[in-house]
Amino acid sequence: MKPEAGDRSVSPPPWEGGWFGAARRCASPNFGPRPEGARIDLIVIHSISLPPGVYGGPEVEQLFTNQLDWDAHPYFQQIRGMEVSAHFFIRRDGELVQFVDADARAWHAGSSCWRGRSNCNDDSIGIELEGLEGDSFTSAQYDGLTRLCAGLGVRYPIAYVAGHEHIAPGRKQDPGSGFDWTRLQQSLGWAHACFPGDTPPNTNVAA
Numbered sequence: 001m002k003p004e005a006g007d008r009s010v011s012p013p014p015w016e017g018g019w020f021g022a023a024r025r026c027a028s029p030n031f032g033p034r035p036e037g038a039r040i041d042l043i044v045i046h047s048i049s050l051p052p053g054v055y056g057g058p059e060v061e062q063l064f065t066n067q068l069d070w071d072a073h074p075y076f077q078q079i080r081g082m083e084v085s086a087h088f089f090i091r092r093d094g095e096l097v098q099f100v101d102a103d104a105r106a107w108h109a110g111s112s113c114w115r116g117r118s119n120c121n122d123d124s125i126g127i128e129l130e131g132l133e134g135d136s137f138t139s140a141q142y143d144g145l146t147r148l149c150a151g152l153g154v155r156y157p158i159a160y161v162a163g164h165e166h167i168a169p170g171r172k173q174d175p176g177s178g179f180d181w182t183r184l185q186q187s188l189g190w191a192h193a194c195f196p197g198d199t200p201p202n203t204n205v206a207a
Helices: 059-063 074-079 139-155 181-188
Strands: 042-048 087-089 096-097 124-132 161-162
Touching: 042 074, 042 139, 059 074, 124 139, 139 181
Parallel strands: 042 124, 042 161, 087 124
Antiparallel strands: 087 096
């Protein structure tokens, strides 16, 4: 479903095991082994900001490493005690942070189902974009996401890319209407069938 490696317009950095060479490592304890025989063929795109709509702080990294001060902001009481993670986090300026070895199972999807399979954590890679669901994302984030997806496509048999909203409809709404699926598809050059078919294109990009 994807173009062959030699056809890619993006040349991704090398891997060190399941760690991506372009990412800053910030190891999370929130992960586990994948089930035996798991086929890592799905990328799940999320959005997150802590507190919601506030960008550039350390709170997302603190959440994923179980170091968030629950009393630092009233919103944090709603997520108090939560132990979650994603494999990757892309900040507004394009900085890429990796929390979990991509060979391992991060805790990002929750109750979910896609392409006839449930428990998407088992066979997916979770990527968080710093942003608010329904809002726009930056050009630096799209560039970083393209490089990362291309790199994942080299190492893993990626066949699908979906949003959290697609694998957990009614429960999650991220990354939302501000995310431009057509832009990502065109920048990667992957087949339309790899992407959600019910998401209209959106050309709205933040500065």
